[in-house]
Amino acid sequence: MECEICGREIRGRGFKIIVEGSEMTVCEHCKDYGVEKPNVPQKKVLISRPISKPKVSTTIDLGDELVENFHIIIRREREKRGWSQEDLAKRIKEKVSLIRKIENAEITPEPEVIEKLERVFDIKLRERVEEVKVEKKRIDLTPTLGDIVVIKRKKKS
């Protein structure tokens, strides 16, 4: 390392001085040309910024879901009309065994079967299901680069 003033090789550690506002590393002969830099370590100051993230709520549309007691409704609607399971099967062009299984809640009918049942009875067997997810406000304790502010202190002379 060379002295920034006289250009001589600096033996041992150099001196950091301030000459007209700029920092220089000089030899011990030249250190008197400027003001010796105070040995204050650079301070890293963590400024905790309030993170103002808006609450994010996401609504997930799960679509139409078959009502829980669909089989009861189907049986009730069918009996209300005085139809046998065979009658209903014929009306919606499905097998009797399918109607029986649906009414016994053994199976969950296919969407097209549900649609046909809804149409033939003029009822709704599905309900809109939505799941609302609310994202909790996250407090991030890990500072990002922007959170670290380096403050250089200069000696006032």
Ligand SMILES: [Zn+2]
């Ligand atoms: Zn020098």
